[in-house]
Amino acid sequence: MKQLQQSRYFQIPMLIVVFLIGVYLQRSGLIDGMLFYWEDIVYLTKQHIQLTLISGSIAIAVGLPLGIILSRPRFLHVSEWAMQVLNVGTTIPTLAILALSMSLLGIGFIPSVFGLFIASLLPIVRNTYTGLLGIPAHLKESASGIGMSPAQMLVQVEIPNAAYVIFAGIRTALAINVGTVPLAFLIGGGGLGELIFTGIDLFDTEMMLAGALMTALLAIVVDIIIAACTFLMVPRGVNPTRA
């Protein structure tokens, strides 16, 4: 109860501050300026979400199995090597990846998805791999002691225990992904980058902010969704957020 009251003292001034910022923005015409681009904002946000969803799901669909395979004892001798290859892939600037995929796949949607997929692959693979390797030996021992097969052990012991780390990887990957989509504009892939880059070229702050704020908003929403998934999908016993 006491805590609640304290937070209320904090909340009310915060609300007033937010309200005053809103009033200021409205009066300065910034919001009207941004709403002028409403049609564009809606259209481009849709494209932005599409790009993130498609490239993100492909990255998860490829990254999870890859991370699991690399963590199996049979592949351990190649896995550090494979991880280095992925590392190198991430050190190439995203813009260069996009440019490269453009020269392979032409311009527009497909090369953008491919570039974004590459950019968000590493965190997923890395976290899946690290999470699975980090399972304490005694857990695996007791699992095999009660007669579990390696497959059962993976599904019933290892993945649930590593789930929190794996989700953290997905969260990082998607946050990077949303923030990288604006670059897709440069190779004709659409997305909110259109507003951001045109705003920069034309020195039109409202246009640029319209794109940048929407991108930030999307990143926050994605983060909240993954956080909720983590909360719900990671088993109670090994979930720090539910302890």
Place this chain on the structure above:
Amino acid sequence: MKLIRKIASVISLAAAVTLAGPAAAEKIVVGGKNFTEQQLLTSMTAQYLQAKGYDVDTRAGMGSAVLRSAQENGQVDVYWEYTGTGLIVYNDVKEKLGRQEGYERVRELDKPKGLIWLNPSAANNTYALAMQADEAEELGITTLSDLADAVNGGKELVLASNAEWYARDDGYRPFAKAYGFKLPRDQIKRMDSGLTYTALKEDEVDIALVFATDGRIPAFDFVLLEDDKGFFPDYAITPVVREEVLDSSPELAEQLNQLSDLLDNEVMSSLNASVDVEKQDISDVARNFLEKHGLI
């Protein structure tokens, strides 16, 4: 490369200061926009002025509005602007003006702001819409009015535009209004300036926004749609210099005018083609041009 050049210029500046060599050279900042022609012009101007003994710094690859405000604020001393852009975008002039009138008007309007328009070149790098020659023939489109008719008649044509043109005051929206048509939002693809040519060549789009002096238009077998309603004004390429800079080095005007005299559509388009089609290095192309005309 840019970093190396920057370091080199810092070192040479430091050397010049410590040695207190020949009377301190004037520092000139040459700016430029973010497409091939402008990068060529920036490089050309920088090398030319360097040869004339100025201490030159370059700021290439900016968007129009950014570059213009940089010049107004004194961060850029000279760059090549287009008369049409100067009139419509920076001075909000709505009326239709001829080539000479347009130049006179923008010169008068910019003078109080401390920006001096030198002699315009003969090159008119106007905006244009291009199509692949065979597709245009097949659809029977030769003018922009034909294009408007085709779109209004239900043809699904996709347009590639650069970021800037779509949003400019002399860009897509007023243009579409003047010709009386409207493309659905998903039939407009926006991308980096240079990509519109690739997009059209590779059939990703049906129409592309191009610059009239671009060397890829003949090389890729594109046709320009005729601006039959005269929507686009003249975009004569003209050196624009800050007045303060001209005051301290008055011979600069004459020197830049010499360069401006050499440029016309044919010259620009062949220079652009050497970079975009033959993939030659921008600074090499610029240097060769200057050497050929005995300017350096």
